[in-house]
Amino acid sequence: MGFQEIENLLKEEQWTRTTVQTYTVNSFQTLDAQIKELDEEQKTEAKNLCDKHLAERERNSIIAMYISGSIQLERKGADDYLQLLNLIEMFMENKKWNVVEMLCAKILSRSENKHALRLLSSSYEQTGREDEKFALWERLVKVDYEEVDIVRYLAVHANQKGSKDKAIGFYKKAVHRLIKRKDVSSVRSLFAAMLELEGENFGYFMSVADQVSVISKSTAIALLRDLELANKDDIDRQIECQKKMLFLDREDTFARENLIRSYKTKYKTHSRLKNCLESSALTSNFTRDVLHSIEDFETNIAFDKGTFVFQNSTNRIGRIRFIDENDVIVDFAGQSTKEGSRLSTSMAFKSLQALPKSHIWVLKSALPREKLNKKIQEDITWTLNTLMASNGGKISLKEMKNELVPSILDAKEWTPWLNQAKKVLMTNPLFDLSNNETDTYLLRSTPVSYEEKQLSVFRGEKDFYDKIKSLKDFIASKGDVESDFFFEMVKYFSDMFLEENGAFKPIVIATDMTFSSFLLLEDLVKKQNMNFINRPENLTFAMLYERVENIESCFAAIKDAELKKSFIDHVVDEVANWPKVLAQLFPYYLTGYIPDIFRQNKKTNDFIRIYKDAVENFKEKGNTLLYLLKNGEAKLWAKAGISEEQLLFTKLQLLDYTNRCIDNKKDVQENRKNAKTLMGLLFDEKDIFKYIEQGKEENAQKIYSLVANVFDLPGGKKIEIKHAISEKYPSFKFFDELMPIDKESVVPTGLFCTAASLDAKKKELEYIQHVELPEVAREIGMAREMGDLRENSEYKYGKEKQSLLNNTLRRLAEEIDRATVITKDKVDPEKIGFGTKVVLFDHTKDQEIAYTIMGPWESNPDENIINLSAPFGRALLNRQKGERFSFVLNEQSYDFTVKELTVLDF
Numbered sequence: 001m002g003f004q005e006i007e008n009l010l011k012e013e014q015w016t017r018t019t020v021q022t023y024t025v026n027s028f029q030t031l032d033a034q035i036k037e038l039d040e041e042q043k044t045e046a047k048n049l050c051d052k053h054l055a056e057r058e059r060n061s062i063i064a065m066y067i068s069g070s071i072q073l074e075r076k077g078a079d080d081y082l083q084l085l086n087l088i089e090m091f092m093e094n095k096k097w098n099v100v101e102m103l104c105a106k107i108l109s110r111s112e113n114k115h116a117l118r119l120l121s122s123s124y125e126q127t128g129r130e131d132e133k134f135a136l137w138e139r140l141v142k143v144d145y146e147e148v149d150i151v152r153y154l155a156v157h158a159n160q161k162g163s164k165d166k167a168i169g170f171y172k173k174a175v176h177r178l179i180k181r182k183d184v185s186s187v188r189s190l191f192a193a194m195l196e197l198e199g200e201n202f203g204y205f206m207s208v209a210d211q212v213s214v215i216s217k218s219t220a221i222a223l224l225r226d227l228e229l230a231n232k233d234d235i236d237r238q239i240e241c242q243k244k245m246l247f248l249d250r251e252d253t254f255a256r257e258n259l260i261r262s263y264k265t266k267y268k269t270h271s272r273l274k275n276c277l278e279s280s281a282l283t284s285n286f287t288r289d290v291l292h293s294i295e296d297f298e299t300n301i302a303f304d305k306g307t308f309v310f311q312n313s314t315n316r317i318g319r320i321r322f323i324d325e326n327d328v329i330v331d332f333a334g335q336s337t338k339e340g341s342r343l344s345t346s347m348a349f350k351s352l353q354a355l356p357k358s359h360i361w362v363l364k365s366a367l368p369r370e371k372l373n374k375k376i377q378e379d380i381t382w383t384l385n386t387l388m389a390s391n392g393g394k395i396s397l398k399e400m401k402n403e404l405v406p407s408i409l410d411a412k413e414w415t416p417w418l419n420q421a422k423k424v425l426m427t428n429p430l431f432d433l434s435n436n437e438t439d440t441y442l443l444r445s446t447p448v449s450y451e452e453k454q455l456s457v458f459r460g461e462k463d464f465y466d467k468i469k470s471l472k473d474f475i476a477s478k479g480d481v482e483s484d485f486f487f488e489m490v491k492y493f494s495d496m497f498l499e500e501n502g503a504f505k506p507i508v509i510a511t512d513m514t515f516s517s518f519l520l521l522e523d524l525v526k527k528q529n530m531n532f533i534n535r536p537e538n539l540t541f542a543m544l545y546e547r548v549e550n551i552e553s554c555f556a557a558i559k560d561a562e563l564k565k566s567f568i569d570h571v572v573d574e575v576a577n578w579p580k581v582l583a584q585l586f587p588y589y590l591t592g593y594i595p596d597i598f599r600q601n602k603k604t605n606d607f608i609r610i611y612k613d614a615v616e617n618f619k620e621k622g623n624t625l626l627y628l629l630k631n632g633e634a635k636l637w638a639k640a641g642i643s644e645e646q647l648l649f650t651k652l653q654l655l656d657y658t659n660r661c662i663d664n665k666k667d668v669q670e671n672r673k674n675a676k677t678l679m680g681l682l683f684d685e686k687d688i689f690k691y692i693e694q695g696k697e698e699n700a701q702k703i704y705s706l707v708a709n710v711f712d713l714p715g716g717k718k719i720e721i722k723h724a725i726s727e728k729y730p731s732f733k734f735f736d737e738l739m740p741i742d743k744e745s746v747v748p749t750g751l752f753c754t755a756a757s758l759d760a761k762k763k764e765l766e767y768i769q770h771v772e773l774p775e776v777a778r779e780i781g782m783a784r785e786m787g788d789l790r791e792n793s794e795y796k797y798g799k800e801k802q803s804l805l806n807n808t809l810r811r812l813a814e815e816i817d818r819a820t821v822i823t824k825d826k827v828d829p830e831k832i833g834f835g836t837k838v839v840l841f842d843h844t845k846d847q848e849i850a851y852t853i854m855g856p857w858e859s860n861p862d863e864n865i866i867n868l869s870a871p872f873g874r875a876l877l878n879r880q881k882g883e884r885f886s887f888v889l890n891e892q893s894y895d896f897t898v899k900e901l902t903v904l905d906f
Contacts, residue, residue, distance in 0.1 A: 394437075
């Protein structure tokens with residue numbers, strides 16, 4: 001059997017006019033066996049044959065549709081299920097339910113395809129398998145985010161089965177989907193059903209009304225009336241519903257009358273109820289904005305005997321002793337008089353702020369600090385609720401700290417308390433995040449679920465990888481991965497590959513975000529078994545890899561370590577020259593993972609190249625070099641052709657380069673860390689001292705020459721090296737030793753200069769590089785055209801000039817690389833050094849002489865501008881005013897006293 005047999009079956013089907021009724025499950029199993037015998041090339045031929053047969057001969061050929069669809073399904077093409085879905089519908093029309101179920105199961109073994117789920121559930125419904133139908137519907141609503149009717153049926157079914165929590169979950173899902181698509185006409189019936197099941201969850205229902213009001217105010221008011229009626233025994237909830245109705249419709253006289261009635265019930269024992277109603281015009285002046293009337297009433301009604309108040313002008317907390325329509329008497333904390341402070345009622349309302357007993361300021365004034373400190377640390381939920389309620393329903397982290405530290409919490413107690421508080425802020429449904437203000441939290445009268453809050457966090461993240469972290473946090477904290485909120489997060493990543501209709505979106509250029517989305521979705525489906533997630537099954541890592549422009553920069557941009565690891569695994573599995581690629585990626589994933597892959601695959605020789613490259617390009621690959629020095633295999637350095645001496649010299653060169661980067665404010669934090677590591681390797685682990693001890697005197701000369709030129713190396717370290725060399729070679733002559741060793745620690749190294757000098761040298765380098773060298777090259781070219789080069793003086797002169805310019809260019813480049821700009825604020829005015837002018841008394845000549853100390857680029861001996869690196873300059877270095885000193889240089893004796901010392905203005 002095989003390809004030829006399939007061709008024969010197609011012809012036989014056409015001749016005999018085989019109908020749907022003649023096919024059984026066994027018929028398709030026979031076809032499966034024949035497909036299995038084909039290799040990949042034959043499958044391609046068979047599919048092409050079937051597609052051609054469907055297009056040109058018999059568009060309803062069952063055999064062609066099944067074979068083409070099955071092969072396509074295996075290969076996960078863009079239209080994986082089309083042929084099989086069409087086939088299922090044909091058998092459904094003929095009520096061949098066993099074949100329908102077999103074909104649906106075939107598709108569902110590959111993916112939770114919503115069309116297959118829907119067709120299979122219809123089959124179950126037709127055959128009376130109700131329980132299996134509802135189980136299938138539960139799978140369907142996980143992958144079809146737009147489906148609402150089936151969600152409603154699931155809610156009713158769950159309620160009938162006595163699964164109250166499950167029913168509520170489905171009702172909420174249906175409401176959420178209706179609101180999301182702005183179809184609120186059906187919300188009220190669901191709202192009413194939920195009120196019967198979960199009427200006590202007042203906050204949720206208010207939240208639904210809020211969301212609906214954005215789409216339809218009239219529908220929202222209808223929901224609020226239902227909610228008001230359901231809470232007829234709770235006066236505070238009724239007031240909240242009535243106020244919300246008036247907020248949506250200021251002309252709702254029914255809601256206004258009910259609100260007045262509710263206020264009278266709530267404040268029936270209040271001494272000033274009648275006056276507050278009249279002064280607010282809530283009961284009489286129907287021309288005034290009702291919201292202003294409500295605000296005035298609630299402000300005034302808050303003032304009563306025993307009410308705590310805050311006086312803004314004095315920052316004092318007090319309590320009302322007496323109040324009538326004319327006067328208010330307040331006892332302020334710390335007040336000496338027994339009569340209290342008397343204010344007119346109108347003045348009191350303007351200058352005082354009524355505070356509830358639970359306000360944080362009241363608590364601070366009434367409770368001992370130790371007691372309040374203990375309460376705040378033990379009951380974080382209460383604390384957050386108190387702080388937000390005291391601050392108008394919202395508070396930022398900065399405002400929290402100002403309120404608690406140091407009045408209640410010590411500074412050291414703040415950070416551990418805040419870490420716990422952040423967890424509560426994310427998990428408590430009454431705390432929400434502000435959409436507009438950073439690190440600001442809201443106290444909600446209506447609870448927000450953890451899933452909804454996390455979706456808000458996800459939406460608010462601007463950085464792509466912060467969104468990935470937010471989604472991972474959702475999963476780690478056991479958020480409901482079957483909720484629509486989670487689906488919306490996942491959809492953000494799947495939308496990179498799929499169109500609205502589910503068709504595959506072609507990828508032109510693969511970026512780090514493309515790879516990260518692909519790997520994230522793959523992880524969710526394959527490792528975390530979320531088969532309901534919609535992902536591009538026909539897309540492979542290898543296909544993305546072919547569309548990346550720069551693999552190194554793409555990989556480096558991936559900020560998630562787990563995704564980087566997955567990226568590496570795919571490279572090994574799907575990229576032919578993976579050793580070369582991993583060598584490129586290693587600097588951006590400095591862990592033992594990549595070396596282990598090379599080791600396990602016996603590709604160590606390929607990995608050795610990384611060692612050699614790290615040494616040869618130590619400036620660009622400094623982090624890689626340090627990682628290999630600390631974690632690599634010592635024997636691999638030798639295999640890479642790197643001697644211990646070369647490695648030591650490279651460490652010193654890298655230290656010099658790193659210190660210069662720090663001085664130039666380049667990646668300061670990272671370079672300081674690297675400098676510390678290098679100092680540890682060279683000095684703490686005795687690399688330099690071992691080299692001196694085990695080598696020859698010429699090695700000591702080499703090492704000291706390098707050490708002396710390491711920029712910003714502590715002088716004490718140089719003394720240690722000198723001491724070690726002197727111990728080993730007592731007669732060793734140090735090239736820079738012109739004074740006693742105790743002064744050596746403060747002799748600077750490197751090339752010091754002014755900013756103007758550095759700029760001039762850079763311009764000189766650019767002139768040579770872009771003007772003189774190109775001109776010489778043209779001259780050499782013209783001379784070459786003259787003929788015999790052996791007798792061509794113009795050619796020889798041109799080559800000599802070119803060589804001289806190249807040497808000058810290299811010298812300038814090296815000096816500029818070593819240069820350190822010194823500014824006036826870096827000059828020590830107490831010691832002779834770069835940027836100082838000194839007046840010396842010459843005892844041998846009995847006269848004064850002035851010198852200016854600068855660097856090699858600014859020095860001019862004819863004008864007494866001395867290079868601090870020259871022998872004479874080093875002899876003057878670090879001398880202080882009033883100090884007398886002498887030295888011998890080039891067999892001439894000098895005897896000076898420092899008379900004056902000033903800092904130059906440069």
